[in-house]
Structure formats: C-alpha cells, structure tokens
Amino acid sequence: MGNIDIYFSNFFKVTFEDLDKYGAFNISLINDLPLFIDPFLLFNSKKHEYQELHKGILRYMKFLRDKSATAQIGSGLIRSWYVFPEVRQSWLGFSRVGNKGLGLKDDFAVALHKNLHAVFSNFGNEKITHSSHLEKLCLIKDGIGRDKISDFTTNLIKEFLLEYTQKFAVQYIHKRLRRKVAVNKVRFNYDTETWESDRFDLPWYMGDYILLTPKDILTKDETWINRSDLYDSFQTIPSAILNEQLRAQINNYFLSVLPRQPTAQDHHKAVATVIEKFPVILDYYIRQKEDAGEEAVSISNQKISQAETQYIKQIGELAEILRKQSGFYDTSGLTYKEALARVRFLKDVIESKDGYRLFYSRFEQIFRVKVELGELCWSA
Numbered sequence: 001m002g003n004i005d006i007y008f009s010n011f012f013k014v015t016f017e018d019l020d021k022y023g024a025f026n027i028s029l030i031n032d033l034p035l036f037i038d039p040f041l042l043f044n045s046k047k048h049e050y051q052e053l054h055k056g057i058l059r060y061m062k063f064l065r066d067k068s069a070t071a072q073i074g075s076g077l078i079r080s081w082y083v084f085p086e087v088r089q090s091w092l093g094f095s096r097v098g099n100k101g102l103g104l105k106d107d108f109a110v111a112l113h114k115n116l117h118a119v120f121s122n123f124g125n126e127k128i129t130h131s132s133h134l135e136k137l138c139l140i141k142d143g144i145g146r147d148k149i150s151d152f153t154t155n156l157i158k159e160f161l162l163e164y165t166q167k168f169a170v171q172y173i174h175k176r177l178r179r180k181v182a183v184n185k186v187r188f189n190y191d192t193e194t195w196e197s198d199r200f201d202l203p204w205y206m207g208d209y210i211l212l213t214p215k216d217i218l219t220k221d222e223t224w225i226n227r228s229d230l231y232d233s234f235q236t237i238p239s240a241i242l243n244e245q246l247r248a249q250i251n252n253y254f255l256s257v258l259p260r261q262p263t264a265q266d267h268h269k270a271v272a273t274v275i276e277k278f279p280v281i282l283d284y285y286i287r288q289k290e291d292a293g294e295e296a297v298s299i300s301n302q303k304i305s306q307a308e309t310q311y312i313k314q315i316g317e318l319a320e321i322l323r324k325q326s327g328f329y330d331t332s333g334l335t336y337k338e339a340l341a342r343v344r345f346l347k348d349v350i351e352s353k354d355g356y357r358l359f360y361s362r363f364e365q366i367f368r369v370k371v372e373l374g375e376l377c378w379s380a
C-alpha cells in the first residue's frame with residue numbers, strides 16, 4: 001500500500017512547497033478543516049486586491065440596505081439576494097463528515113434583512129470607525145458566528161477564489177485532473193440585479209470542483225471582530241470615548257443594571273442591555289479592533305501555522321503510522337466488526353506506539369480523532 005491520500009497535494013500530485021509558495025492552504029479532501037475566512041483580514045491587508053474585495057462586500061451590503069429601505073422585498077428576492085449555500089468546495093468550516101455544512105439559511109437572511117439599517121446606518125459616512133464591517137452583524141444578532149460570517153464572505157468573494165484556484169490549477173495540475181465547469185452565483189450584476197454564472201478550469205474530485213483559499217485571509221478561531229471579545233473587553237471601551245458626558249452615562253447605566261455580586265451570566269446580560277441602550281458602543285469597539293489590526297494579522301499567521309502543524313504534519317504522521325504499523329487501512333470498516341477492529345488498531349497505536357504525542361502540542365490537546373462509518377475524521 002502506498003502513502004495515504006488525505007490532502008489536496010496528494011490527490012492532485014503537487015508539492016506542498018508549490019502550494020506554500022503560492023500562498024494557498026493545503027486542505028484535506030476527507031473532512032472539512034475548522035478554518036474560516038475573516039473579512040477583517042481583507043480590510044486590514046496591504047494588498048490592494050484584498051482591500052478591493054472588502055469594498056466589494058460593503059457595496060453589496062449597501063445595495064441590500066438601500067433596497068430594503070425603498071421597496072417591499074418578496075420572498076423570491078430575499079432568497080436570491082440573501083440566501084447562499086455553503087461553498088463546500090473550499091473544504092473549510094464545520095462539518096461532521098466530509099464537506100457538507102449548513103450554509104446560510106433563512107434565519108441568516110431574516111437577521112441580515114432586519115438589521116441592515118442598524119449595521120450600515122452610517123455607511124460611507126463613518127464618524128468613529130474607518131470603515132463599515134460585515135462582522136458588526138454578529139455583534140447585534142446572537143447566533144451569527146464565524147461560520148456564517150465566513151460563509152457569507154466566501155460567497156461574496158467567490159469569483160476571486162475561483163480565479164485564484166484556476167490560475168494555480170492551470171500552472172501546476174495535469175489537465176486530466178481538471179475540468180471546465182459552470183459555476184453559479186459567481187458575481188453580482190448591479191444593472192440587472194441578478195447573480196451571474198461563469199466557467200472555470202478547476203481541480204476536479206469526486207464529481208465536484210475544488211477551491212483553494214489563501215492562507216493570509218484565514219483564521220482558526222473567532223473572527224477579529226466578534227461578540228465574545230466585545231463582551232470580554234467591554235469595560236475597556238468607555239475609556240476610549242472622548243465625550244465625557246457620554247462616557248459617564250454609559251458607566252453609570254452599566255453599574256445600575258449590574259447586580260452587586262454578578263455572575264458571568266449577569267455581566268453578559270448587563271453588557272447586552274447597555275449596548276441596546278447605547279449602540280454607539282459597537283462603533284467604539286470596532287475602532288479599537290481597527291487600531292489593533294496588525295495584531296489580528298500576527299495572531300492569524302500564528303494560528304494558521306499551528307493549523308498546518310496539527311492538521312497536515314501531525315495527522316499525516318498518524319496516518320503513516322496507522323498504515324505501516326497496524327491493519328487500520330486493510331479493514332474496510334463498513335460493518336460493526338470491522339469498525340471495532342479499526343478502533344482497536346487506533347487504540348493500540350495511541351497507547352503502545354507513541355501515537356498519543358500527535359494529539360498534543362506542548363501538553364495541550366489540539367484535536368480529537370474519531371472513527372465513524374469506517375472513516376478516520378478529526379475535530380478541533
């Protein structure tokens with residue numbers, strides 16, 4: 001048995017070095033990796049192309065906001081303009097098995113449509129922040145996290161990702177492993193107010209095309225602007241407000257709604273109450289994050305480097321140990337008996353062949369492995 005095919009580089013016969021030089025993440029084609037596109041990294045980038053992508057996202061948000069203000073939008077247009085499938089071809093995000101995530105369903109569309117004026121009320125006329133940010137939606141609406149922000153961003157920069165992948169594929173991948181495919185919802189036509197399709201020459205695997213994503217727009221954890229961080233850093237925000245009267249009002253109101261011996265839940269509830277009363281706090285929080293933009297880049301680079309170690313180097317080593325030192329890949333795992341045998345092979349490798357070390361980095365558990373329907377999968 002040869003090497004185990006897990007990664008894009010394995011399936012398409014390219015070197016890790018070529019992918020790394022190109023700047024693309026070497027995705028797994030077995031299971032989605034829990035990595036996400038952070039739109040702040042587009043905004044903060046020194047690359048003009050990325051800055052234009054961020055402007056394109058904001059242009060589309062402005063289009064939606066203006067439409068919602070001037071006309072009653074029917075369910076058909078809501079689905080056309082607001083509802084997007086997960087771009088599963090990127091093999092990023094949350095998925096139990098394979099690359100089939102949830103995508104952007106009706107709940108996201110309703111939340112976005114309802115909150116457009118709150119999110120982009122001062123679009124193009126910002127007084128506090130340097131720019132508008134899509135992530136502000138996750139600060140207002142609970143339940144909209146990194147996966148949905150990433151999915152929406154991926155859909156709105158889809159043409160760039162398609163062209164980015166096509167350029168690499170034509171240069172490095174043999175034509176028998178590529179296919180010219182028609183792709184829906186590639187770009188938005190503001191004249192016809194419809195999404196356009198286009199054709200691209202792309203890597204082809206298991207009846208679908210594959211998309212590559214640049215490492216420098218990915219994050220492993222939360223997006224730089226996120227709800228948890230807002231709540232955790234809330235008490236530092238009023239000090240950044242120059243208006244002394246407003247600052248005093250916010251502090252006084254916060255203390256008035258906070259119980260004398262607050263729990264973490266009480267603190268969370270109090271912050272939410274204050275933000276509802278003084279929504280300008282969100283702009284001051286975002287401005288703080290903008291001013292610390294270089295830290296966002298540094299943290300993202302570090303996290304993506306860790307992800308390469310965890311999901312590529314260490315998982316690759318584990319797969320090789322399983323191939324060479326056990327019968328894991330000689331058993332199909334389709335029956336209960338075979339699946340149980342695979343679990344035992346894995347247990348033996350972990351316990352007696354030092355396989356456990358691949359699950360940890362500096363004594364911290366970095367991922368978990370599960371055997372499901374005979375497949376080796378992992379989660380962060």
